[in-house]
Structure formats: C-alpha cells, structure tokens
Amino acid sequence: MIQNKDGIFPAVCPLDCPDTCGLLLHIQDGTISKVEGNPGHPVTRGAICNKVRNMAGRVHHPERLLYPLRRTGPKGAGTFERISWEEAVAEITGRFRQLIAEYGAESILPYSFYGNMGLLSAEGMDRRFFHALGASGLERTICSAAGTAGWEYTMGFNGGTSPEDTVHADLIIVWGGNIVSTNMHQVIYAEEARKRGAKVVVIDVHRNRTARWGDWFLPLYPGTDAALALGLMHILFRDGLADEDFLAAYTTGHEQLREHVREYPPGRVAEITGLAVDDIERLARMYGEARAPYIHIGNGLQHHDNGGMNVRTIVCLPALVGAWSKQGGGAYKSNSGYSATDAEALRRPDLKPLEGIRTVNMNRIGEALGWKENPVKSIFVYNSNPLVVAPDAERVRQGFAREDLFTVVHDLFMTDTARYADIVLPATSSFENTDLYSSYWHHYIQLQEPVLEAPGECRSNAGVFRMLGQAMGFDPAVFGQTEEEMIREALDYRDNPYLNGVSLERLQKERFVKLDMAPQASFLQSLPTPSGRIELYSRAMEKDGLPPLPAYTPLTEGYDGVRRPKAGADYPLMFLSPPNHNFLNSTFANVERHQKLEKRPLLQIHPADAQTRGITDGAEVAVYNGRGSISLTASVTESMLPGTVISQGLWWEDEGLRRRVNVLTPDRLSDMGSGATFFSTTVEVRLTGGQDITADQC
Ligand SMILES: Nc1nc2c(c(=O)[nH]1)N[C@H]1C(S)=C(S)[C@@H](COP(=O)(O)OP(=O)(O)OC[C@H]3O[C@@H](n4cnc5c(=O)[nH]c(N)nc54)[C@H](O)[C@@H]3O)O[C@H]1N2
Ligand SMILES: Nc1nc2c(c(=O)[nH]1)N[C@H]1C(S)=C(S)[C@@H](COP(=O)(O)OP(=O)(O)OC[C@H]3O[C@@H](n4cnc5c(=O)[nH]c(N)nc54)[C@H](O)[C@@H]3O)O[C@H]1N2
Ligand code: SF4
Ligand SMILES: [Mo]
Numbered sequence: 001m002i003q004n005k006d007g008i009f010p011a012v013c014p015l016d017c018p019d020t021c022g023l024l025l026h027i028q029d030g031t032i033s034k035v036e037g038n039p040g041h042p043v044t045r046g047a048i049c050n051k052v053r054n055m056a057g058r059v060h061h062p063e064r065l066l067y068p069l070r071r072t073g074p075k076g077a078g079t080f081e082r083i084s085w086e087e088a089v090a091e092i093t094g095r096f097r098q099l100i101a102e103y104g105a106e107s108i109l110p111y112s113f114y115g116n117m118g119l120l121s122a123e124g125m126d127r128r129f130f131h132a133l134g135a136s137g138l139e140r141t142i143c144s145a146a147g148t149a150g151w152e153y154t155m156g157f158n159g160g161t162s163p164e165d166t167v168h169a170d171l172i173i174v175w176g177g178n179i180v181s182t183n184m185h186q187v188i189y190a191e192e193a194r195k196r197g198a199k200v201v202v203i204d205v206h207r208n209r210t211a212r213w214g215d216w217f218l219p220l221y222p223g224t225d226a227a228l229a230l231g232l233m234h235i236l237f238r239d240g241l242a243d244e245d246f247l248a249a250y251t252t253g254h255e256q257l258r259e260h261v262r263e264y265p266p267g268r269v270a271e272i273t274g275l276a277v278d279d280i281e282r283l284a285r286m287y288g289e290a291r292a293p294y295i296h297i298g299n300g301l302q303h304h305d306n307g308g309m310n311v312r313t314i315v316c317l318p319a320l321v322g323a324w325s326k327q328g329g330g331a332y333k334s335n336s337g338y339s340a341t342d343a344e345a346l347r348r349p350d351l352k353p354l355e356g357i358r359t360v361n362m363n364r365i366g367e368a369l370g371w372k373e374n375p376v377k378s379i380f381v382y383n384s385n386p387l388v389v390a391p392d393a394e395r396v397r398q399g400f401a402r403e404d405l406f407t408v409v410h411d412l413f414m415t416d417t418a419r420y421a422d423i424v425l426p427a428t429s430s431f432e433n434t435d436l437y438s439s440y441w442h443h444y445i446q447l448q449e450p451v452l453e454a455p456g457e458c459r460s461n462a463g464v465f466r467m468l469g470q471a472m473g474f475d476p477a478v479f480g481q482t483e484e485e486m487i488r489e490a491l492d493y494r495d496n497p498y499l500n501g502v503s504l505e506r507l508q509k510e511r512f513v514k515l516d517m518a519p520q521a522s523f524l525q526s527l528p529t530p531s532g533r534i535e536l537y538s539r540a541m542e543k544d545g546l547p548p549l550p551a552y553t554p555l556t557e558g559y560d561g562v563r564r565p566k567a568g569a570d571y572p573l574m575f576l577s578p579p580n581h582n583f584l585n586s587t588f589a590n591v592e593r594h595q596k597l598e599k600r601p602l603l604q605i606h607p608a609d610a611q612t613r614g615i616t617d618g619a620e621v622a623v624y625n626g627r628g629s630i631s632l633t634a635s636v637t638e639s640m641l642p643g644t645v646i647s648q649g650l651w652w653e654d655e656g657l658r659r660r661v662n663v664l665t666p667d668r669l670s671d672m673g674s675g676a677t678f679f680s681t682t683v684e685v686r687l688t689g690g691q692d693i694t695a696d697q698c
Helices: 055-059 085-103 119-123 125-133 145-155 163-168 184-195 209-213 225-238 244-250 254-263 266-273 277-289 307-314 317-321 343-347 362-368 393-400 461-471 483-491 504-510 518-526 539-543 592-598 607-612
Strands: 007-012 022-028 031-037 069-071 080-082 108-112 137-139 171-175 199-204 216-219 293-297 330-332 359-361 378-382 406-411 423-426 435-437 444-448 512-514 573-576 602-605 620-625 628-636 644-646 681-687
Touching: 007 444, 031 055, 055 592, 069 085, 085 108, 085 378, 085 406, 085 423, 085 461, 108 125, 108 137, 108 362, 119 125, 119 343, 119 435, 119 461, 119 483, 125 343, 125 461, 145 307, 163 184, 171 184, 171 277, 184 199, 199 209, 199 277, 209 216, 225 254, 225 266, 225 277, 225 307, 225 317, 244 317, 266 277, 277 317, 293 307, 293 317, 317 330, 343 483, 359 362, 362 393, 435 483, 444 504, 483 504, 504 512, 602 607, 607 628
Parallel strands: 108 378, 137 359, 171 199, 171 293, 199 216, 293 330, 378 406, 406 423, 573 644, 602 628
Antiparallel strands: 007 022, 022 031, 069 080, 069 423, 435 444, 444 512, 573 681, 602 644, 620 628, 620 681
C-alpha cells in the first residue's frame, strides 16, 4: 500500500542505465521535493546523475497523461477525447477479438522495450497477455543483441568482471562506451583505480566526454574495432606477451588464432583504423604488460553491421593475456547473466496456443508494418517510443500512419508514437508501483514499493495487462496474480546459483540484496560454451555460417572495402547518432530543463568537411541520405575525424521539427544476434540557410 505520507523513502531508478541506482525520494505533500542517491547503496554511494536529480520534473510534469484517450482527428495530429477505462478496455478487447476472427491472432503485435526496467513492468503480465492471445512475438534486439551473441559464442555466459573489482585494475580500456554519460559509477570506480596508479585508455570514433576524461584517447574510424583487436593480438603473440599457460588451460583454438592474426600486422591495421602504427604498438605493449587489464565494452561498436564480431574479437583479448584470473582484470559487456530470474515463470511462454508463432524483429518495424501478406493489423506499444528510437524512422512513421492499423500506446506522455495511436492509455511512474529491479552491470537486486499516489487514472503495465487478460477471459490463476506473487516466483530460480538467498522478504527488509557471488570463483572452470572453455575458435559459429575465428569485416553501406565511403559517393560522410548526456534515449526529451541543458540538436563535423561545404559553426544544415532528411545546427569541431559526422541524442519530432536522427539510420540487421545497425550509415550535409528542405529536394 502507498505510504501516502511525507518523508524520505527508498526507491530505485527505473531507467535503462547500467547503474540501476538506489534512490532516496523526499516527499512533501504527495510530491517529490528532492531526489538523491541512496548513500547506503553500495554502488550508488549517494551519487546520481543530473537527469534523475531532476526526475521530479518528469514525474510531476504538467503534460503527464492522466486518462485514457480515443483519437478524434487524423493519425499524428494529436487530437484525442477522454474516455473511461471501461470504454478503453472494451474497445481494445473488442477489436482484438474481431482481428483474431478475421486475420488470426498473429495480426496483433506487441512493441515494447525497457522504458521501465522493472521486471514486472517489462517482462511480466504483458508477456503473459500476448502469449495467451497468440500474438506475434517481438525480437527485442534494438540495444545490445549483436554484442551479446558475439560475447556468448566466445564466453558462453552473459557476464564478466564485477564492477567493484575494477578498482583493482591497473589498465582500464573504455572501448566504444561513453561512460561519463552512460555509466557514471564505472567512472567513479575507475577514478579509484587511477588513484592506485591505473591508466584509462578510451577508444572511440570521436572525442566524447569520456575521451576528454581518460588518460589517452585513440580515435578510430567507425566499425574498425575488430581490426584493431586483431592487430593487438598479432603484436601480443609476436612479442611473447601472450599468457601461454592460460591459453593452454582455458581456451580452444589458440594455435589457429596465432596463425590467423599474422594477417593483421600493425601497418595493415593502421590503414584500416586510421590509427598510427606507433600507437597500436604502444597500446599492445601496455595491454600485454599490465598486471590486471580491464576492458569496458560499450554499445557504440555493437550498433554496426559487424557489431557481433567486434565484441567477439575484443573479448578474445583478456584470454590472450590471462586477465580473467587477475582481480579486476577481464572485461564487461553485460552482467545480466548473474541476475537472471525465472523468465518462464514470469513470462509464461507455455500459454501460447500454437507452436511456431511468427516473430517480428523490432528493428524492422517499419518494414513489418508494410507487409501485405499476413499483415500486422494492430500494434500495442508500451515502454518504448518507436517513432523516435527505431531505425528508418520515416518508414516507421508511414507504418504507424496506416488508417487500418489499430494502435494502442501506453505511456506517461503524448510521445511522437502516441500521437499516432487510436487509444492512448496513461501509465504510472515507477515510483507508484511495486516492482523488482536487477542491474545489467552491478550485482544488487532491488525492490520498489509504491511511494507516490498514481495521479489521475494512471495504471501500471502489470495493472493494464492484468485487466486486459481478465477481460479476455484468460486463466484467472495467471492473470489474478499479485506483484508479490510474481516476484516470489521470479526469484525462486534454482538454475541460477547467484540468486541464492535473494528473497522478497529480505528485499522488503533490506531494499537491496547482493547476489551470492561465490560461484564466480569457479567461473573459468565451468563456462557454458560447447567446449567448456573460452572459444577463440568457435565451431558453433562455423555451424551458424559465421567465421569461426575473430575477423574484421568492413561495413556495407557505401564503403570501399576498407573503411571509407567510396570516392565520389552520393553520401560520403559516416553518420553516428549515439545518446546524449541529458536524455535517456528519448526519455526526458520533452522536459524543458533537460532540453535546455542540451540546447539544440547538433551535427558535429570536422573543419575540413565543413569548409568544403561552406559550413560555418552555428549554421543550419540539412543532413540527408536515401532514407530522408533532417535539419540540425552545425558544430564545427576537431573532435570529429574527417569523413565522419555525429548527432547525439534522440530528440522528438515535436510539431514538425525534422530532427529525428533515425530518419537516416538503416534497418539492416547486424552480423549476429539480429541486432541494430544504427551507426553503420552514410549521409551528405549541406547548408540550408535556415530554410527547411523536403526529402524530395535531396
Ligand atoms: N545519459 C545517457 N545515459 C544512457 C543512455 C542515454 O541515452 N543517455 N542510454 C542507455 C542505454 S539504453 C544504453 S544501451 C547505454 C549506451 O551507452 P554506451 O555503451 O556508452 O554506448 P553509446 O553511447 O551508444 O556509444 C558509445 C560511444 O561509442 C561510439 N562509437 C560509435 N561507433 C563506434 C565504433 O565503431 N567504434 C568505437 N570504438 N566507438 C564507436 C559513440 O560515438 C559513443 O561515443 O547507455 C545507457 N545510458
Ligand atoms: N539512432 C539511435 N537510435 C537508438 C539508439 C542510438 O544510440 N541511436 N539507441 C538504441 C537503444 S540502445 C535503445 S535501448 C533504444 C531505447 O528505446 P526505448 O526503449 O523506446 O527508450 P525511450 O526512448 O527511453 O522510450 C521509453 C518510453 O517508455 C515510456 N515509459 C517509461 N516507463 C513506463 C512504464 O512504466 N510504462 C509504460 N507503458 N511506459 C513507460 C517512456 O515515457 C518513454 O516514452 O533506442 C535505440 N535507438
Ligand atoms: S539514469 Fe543511471 S546514473 Fe542516473 S540515477 Fe538512473 S541509474 Fe543512476
Ligand atoms: Mo540500450
């Protein structure tokens, strides 16, 4: 029950961020007066980011949706009328029944991601509902699926070095991650390591905040990371810096790898990556001579055509030098494996009425909404804002504009996506619910209990799908479960020894409970790869039609086979669009305070590229390719490599302003894991003199 009183209450940050902070909410007269980091939380230690310090501005935003709405105007216009929950539920279940009778249940598609990371909000009643309905499945691969596949082929288990241990590393390589903005508590641990003498190396495609903080920044061309990792291996083997005992004890295929990396001498790697030979040599020596080198693998290098192989290749490095057996050494891409709960109990895939129900890849949503055969006739969006976050965004918008598509959007705000809905449902904020949170980085499980009264008629995801399940007449034993019952079932998971001792009772008392990390000590002895070892050579990859050894494959769009767009190409600039500091994906992009901090959507461009186009700092530019065009403000800066441009942050379209970066990004899938390839794209840029242009003019 809601405490409904003033005071200071523990809470959990619900956002899709590795740090999953423990918070303290100061509540006065039923509203949040202050948000601070919980000083008692062993990882948060009282520090939180600026985004969430301003969280009250989001939770109590005047534009929060409060009532169910029905569309009254054209799709996209944002005109709605208030309806009751009874009407909304009757309309949704009525339309679903009709569609099932006419087109089959697969014509209905859920679309969700981790707008709220709570297990019950993201993977609970919602999954049960769509399973029981027999709806199409969704491949939720928009974030880090490519890298997860690459990591798992190599390591088997979806987990690596423990965050707290990284204070013992003496070399920290931040590779394709902007952790100053995206994983601030790793920066705090790295600072502790630095005090003990560690060096921080940052490998990225532009001088981001993290590069400015690190000791040594190595700028390379997008999508060339695997070549660099292969070059480092070449030098490690060549110079006798490999740990032969470790290789013999814990890996497969090191002899084949040794032969293979002969093809990647520093000169060739320099040509591919744009780095200097001396820098490649120096980095290899630093890595080979470090006592406990640690690599943080970010998302930047995963959002590419070759994203899976980038991670697969980089994660061979710790094995080469035996870093896994040194405290603080090793690598991290995700630590989700340690905190895995009982997904089957929670999501109940057994409720599906049929085998072989089709799945739709969330990166291909634009295309899927255009399918003529077995068309998608209804889409139910929650925990996500696909019009802004999904690639090839203009095609996505066209799909959502289809008159015959019955669209439901459950959100806290009238997002760009919600404007296209037939029915909009108001969502609670996470602080109004009971939910369970695990981190994909640290090892603490946390419980959120409601500390705020839900405003208006807002309902949680669990509440909405429980109600819809009951209205559809689905099994009351499944759709009548309380949050507490679901949490208990999720935690009661014998297959994961790390969950040992984590219970609802303890969470209610202690708020955050550390996983039992004892099994990690024998991590190397029991890797769940086919061989039980780190697979430098992977037969599983071979079987799946992939190169069995780590490899460098150039990006596909417009490239010349090495790394540059082809000479004379229509779209000669590589375009990157990673997150910004003050938004969380597209969350906060509608909050004025956060907008002001980001000022405006920029296009960062190297002076040489700006000059040849007559572009000066602050000029309005059109950025375009075959998919569409957006308008940004140029920021001419040496932080970029020539031939690459970047726009950070997922801004909303917001009444016709054309600044959604995903208009330009491809919906191709990555080499493995069916992941997103947002950053493997090319564009051209030109001055607009403040005038808007249409896609046809490009
Ligand atoms: N402030 C803030 N924090 C966030 C988010 C946010 O939107 N804002 N989003 C959250 C989410 S969902 C995620 S997945 C994480 C993502 O956070 P990170 O793991 O930090 O990943 P990105 O920010 O996508 O990219 C990191 C860096 O990789 C660079 N990059 C792009 N291509 C390449 C390449 O080919 N090679 C190399 N070496 N670098 C490349 C990008 O330019 C960027 O500087 O952050 C989470 N935290
Ligand atoms: N160009 C480009 N595109 C990208 C990326 C990039 O780096 N570049 N990053 C990609 C990555 S890594 C990710 S993870 C995705 C993220 O994509 P999304 O998961 O769509 O993330 P958000 O944009 O934050 O949208 C989350 C939505 O969920 C809503 N929400 C929050 N809590 C709740 C709740 O309890 N219930 C309901 N019903 N709704 C809620 C929020 O208000 C918000 O509108 O974007 C991807 N898109
Ligand atoms: S967004 Fe990340 S750093 Fe900020 S409070 Fe939430 S979990 Fe902590
Ligand atoms: Mo993500």
